[in-house]
Amino acid sequence: MSSISSISQNYYSQISSGKSILRAADGPAESAVIQRGKSQIAGYQAGTRNAQDGQSVLNISDAALSSIGDQLSRMRELAVKASNSATLSDGDRKIIQGEIEQLKQGISDIASNTQFNTKNLLDGSNHGMHIATGSDGSGMSLDTGNATLEALGIADFDVTGKFSIKTIDKAIQKVSENRSSIGAQSNALGYAIGYNTNTAYQLTSAVGRMEDTDIAEMVTELKKNQVLQTYRFMMQKKQSEMEQKKLSMFYM
Numbered sequence: 001m002s003s004i005s006s007i008s009q010n011y012y013s014q015i016s017s018g019k020s021i022l023r024a025a026d027g028p029a030e031s032a033v034i035q036r037g038k039s040q041i042a043g044y045q046a047g048t049r050n051a052q053d054g055q056s057v058l059n060i061s062d063a064a065l066s067s068i069g070d071q072l073s074r075m076r077e078l079a080v081k082a083s084n085s086a087t088l089s090d091g092d093r094k095i096i097q098g099e100i101e102q103l104k105q106g107i108s109d110i111a112s113n114t115q116f117n118t119k120n121l122l123d124g125s126n127h128g129m130h131i132a133t134g135s136d137g138s139g140m141s142l143d144t145g146n147a148t149l150e151a152l153g154i155a156d157f158d159v160t161g162k163f164s165i166k167t168i169d170k171a172i173q174k175v176s177e178n179r180s181s182i183g184a185q186s187n188a189l190g191y192a193i194g195y196n197t198n199t200a201y202q203l204t205s206a207v208g209r210m211e212d213t214d215i216a217e218m219v220t221e222l223k224k225n226q227v228l229q230t231y232r233f234m235m236q237k238k239q240s241e242m243e244q245k246k247l248s249m250f251y252m
Contacts, residue, residue, distance in 0.1 A: 037207040043135030044200040051189045051196070054131040054142055057116045058186045061144035062179055064114040064122055068147050069175045071103045075154070076168040078103075082159035093160045100159060104149055111147040122147040133192040135199075140192070142185055145178035 082088065082096045111122045119126055124146035133139040149155035152171040157163060 037203050040135055041200050041203045041207070044196040044203070047133045047135055047139070048193050048196040048200070050131055050139070051133045051193045053116075054133070054189045055186055055193075057121065057129070057142060057144065058182045058189070060114060060116055061121045062182045062186075064110050065145070065147060065175050065179050065182070068107050068110055069172065069179070071107050072152075072154075072168060072172045072175060075100055075103050075157070076165060076172065079157075079159055079163065079165050079168055082163075083165065090160065097158060097160050100157065104154060104157070107147065107152070107154075108149050111149070111151075124148065124151060131189070133189065133196065135196070140185075140188060144182060145174075147175065147178065 078096050078100055082093050088096075112120070114120065114122045119129075121144045127143055127146075129142040129144075131139045131142055152174055153167060154171050157167055
């Protein structure tokens, strides 16, 4: 009776919890596999979050570079204007250079102050940032580029003396290349997110099939156990009655 009651209690526990393995004793081998699966799932989920953070880093960098590109375009426009020596005086070019200096300062500020979680992104100090996208800590390196005035080659650009518009063109090209690289890296992170999400889903399904209770099957087994328990109780009762009857006849 007690063993059958214990089995019934186990069925009730599995049905109410929805889990077929509530403790290691319910299936030592299965329990170990389930635990490993859950650890892998958590790893892939963490990798996905890391990759999403990496995309945020790239998005911030790209937005900043876009602003720098706009300021470089304005500098080029001013440089073309300053090239018109037939109508501009030295004083006019000094005024133009004044605006160029403001634009250079704006670019310098963006390169110095663009950050993610206090990490500078565009001053060249964080080259090769590791993003752990894999469940085992593996991943890829991010490079957001260097957009300082020195890296762009425009620190000394001055239209009041001898200058070349090609200097600005090269700076614009560097910014475009940086943005293209950022786009490619963002796509790579997107692929990693998709892989992690799909793998975590498949692992979750596999662990669920192993761990989750088949409610219909458990209810059937519970009813079968209850019938057996009732039958055993009746047989024990009948046996007890027969023994008592024999005793009564013996003492008559």
